[in-house]
Amino acid sequence: MSEPLAGPPPGPPESADRAMPPWGELRRARIGRRLLLWILLASSLVTLLLTSLQLYLDYRRDVDGIEVRLAEIEHGYLPSLASSLWKLDREQLQLQLDGITRLPDILSAEVQDAQGTLKVESGRMDTRAELRRSIPLTFEDRGERRVLGELRVVANLEGIYRRLTERALIILASQGVKTFLISLFILFIVHQVVTRHLASLARYFSNFDIRAPQAPLALARKPREVPDELDFLVQAIRDLQDRLARAYSDLHRANQSLQTDIVARQRAEDEISRLNQDLERRVAARTADLQAANNELAAFTYSVSHDLRAPLRTMHGFAQVVAREHGHELSPQAKDYLDRVQNGAQRMETLIGDLLRLSEISQRTIKLVEVDLSALAQNVANELQAEEPGRKVQWHIEPGMAARGDAGLLRILLANLLGNAWKYTGRCATARIEFGCEDVGAGPIYSVSDNGVGFDMKYGEKLFTAFQRLHRAEEFPGTGIGLATVARIVHRHGGKVWAEGKVGEGARFSFSLAS
Structure with a gap:
């Protein structure tokens, strides 16, 4: 049996937290480590996405800047280049091309006349260059515009890539440091606000015993x-x-x-x-x-x-x-x-x-078997009729009646009941003897009825007692043992027997068999 609740009354509320350095608890906090990992992963993913977007925008801006410079070259240098080419002034062309190659991200510039006899170039040629532009050089002579040659400009994207790489490293380094510091700060805040109290609850309930008085739960906050x-x-x-x-x-x-x-x-x-x-x-x-x-x-x-x-x-x-x-x-x-x-x-x-x-x-030892009561009653009726063939008796024996019992005893029972009915209907002009069955729910009730002399119901209890007779031997012969035998057989089968009758109107003997 469990012990009853006993002991001194609970003291004042005590904190569920134990004395432990915050960073010591922080190092043991598994939820905190998982939280830090997820914050770092999420922040890194967001940083990569934002950095990629920023680098793409910077790349587009730098490429657009090269396009703007190429447009400036086309509008600012073409007239003077075309004039120098018309004059075949190689020195002037070289000076102008050197000025173009000094522009940011311009790798080389080249001018060639239409006949291919004159070619002036500046800068270094690189087959890896990713942006080339060819611009025709035209000159108007006496109202007629003539194509003198072609200006080829090559822009170098390596500078853009280098600047983007440096910018990416700076962004990633700064964002990584910032993300790590923010994650540590968030982890510390979550630990201070939530996880250390969860650990305190776990420690409190690990020592909880319902059989002993417990101090009310309180958090250190x-x-x-x-x-x-x-x-x-x-x-x-x-x-x-x-x-x-x-x-x-x-x-x-x-x-x-x-x-x-x-x-x-x-x-x-x-x-x-x-x-x-x-x-x-x-x-x-x-x-x-x-x-x-x-x-x-x-x-x-x-x-x-x-x-x-x-x-x-x-x-x-x-x-x-x-x-x-x-x-x-x-x-x-x-x-x-x-x-x-x-x-x-x-x-x-x-x-x-x-x-x-x-x-x-x-x-007698009872041997229980299935007994055909209808056939048994018919045999008894045939024997009675054979003893007095001159008597006219209307027999009605219900077919198909069966019960479980001792065949010999049940034959004696029916012989006594049907024999009594035969005897007490001897003075009737038209005798009627019936043997039937009625199912009342608790089991079948068997009955033998006749239209003989009957009896007074106030003497009905004496019928089943040995040597008790309601008629004189001179009127109806007998010893008074037959119905007592019937009652003994029924009781040995665990059943009940009773009688109903009226003087001058006949009698009805009913019995049940529990076996």
Whole structure:
């Protein structure tokens, strides 16, 4: 079981930050290193893009400057060059071409007449030059403009490339230093504002123990008039701590209650175990008593079968001998007495037989099988009809009825119920006997009904008790054992049996079979 919350009350709020130099924490900050790397990458990419754009613009400006100088050469030098060429003044042409080559980025200049006989050049010729311009030299003589030759000017782009390279190195170096310094500054600011507090939170929760009192979380930062996100986070964590503490306290109380319930349940289980053992002892004792009673019943049955039947047979046999050999010597009253002795012995023999069958049913081992009750009832009906073929009885046996039970016992059950219906409809002009089934949800209910003499319902409870009869033997013969046998068979199958009837309107015997 967990320990309850205990200990002294929490002290004043303590900072979650430990004493550590800022730069030491900064070196250990993995988020800070990743942040610095991403800032450097992003800044370098932006610097490269901006530097490339700036260099491209500078390149276009320098190339446009060369174009402007070529245009100046075309407009400023062409007339004098054309005049010197008209005069074939080589020296003047050389001076003019030298002046052109002294212009920035102009590599060489050359003048050649139209006939190819005169050629003046200045500067050095370079096949790698990337910008060439050829300008025709014309001169107006007496109103006619003539082409005297051609001026070829070659501009060199190496100066532009050199200046661009120097400019790029300067820009990249300055931007790199600036980006690095700004990144370090941003990293320091982020560390001071965010990451060091995240590290403090991690350290605080690494030592957090819900079972022990904890000081409220506090960050080493100046209080602010307007709370920011970290203030909201700290407050949310404090609220969470309070909820966790309450939940832990409730859980601890629930655990204590559960432990108490477990102890009580263990005691109850021990008591139940003791009671079960006592019950088992009682059941064993009752089983032994029941076995003894069964043994006594078996001995009684043996005694009835042998010790009682033998005198009855003797009485009945000697009465028959007296009636046969000395009947002519007896008076009518003596003959009547002798007949009564014989009838009493016969009835006693029948009663003993019924008692033996009832005892056998109580001790018989039940063998459960699927039994066709419709076919069984039809066989019983055929036997009854064969005993008195002259009787007119309307039989209605519902087909397809089946149940799981002992076939022999169920036949005895139907023989008793259908035999009673046959007996008590003997005075009806048109007898009707029915055997059917009704499913009421809890299981099938079987019933045997007739339109015989019926019975008074206030005596219905006595019907299933042995030797209890509602009619005199002179009216309807019997021993009062049949319905008791029916009840015993139904109970052994885990079912129920009951009767409904009305005097003069018939009876209905219903039963269920749980097996």
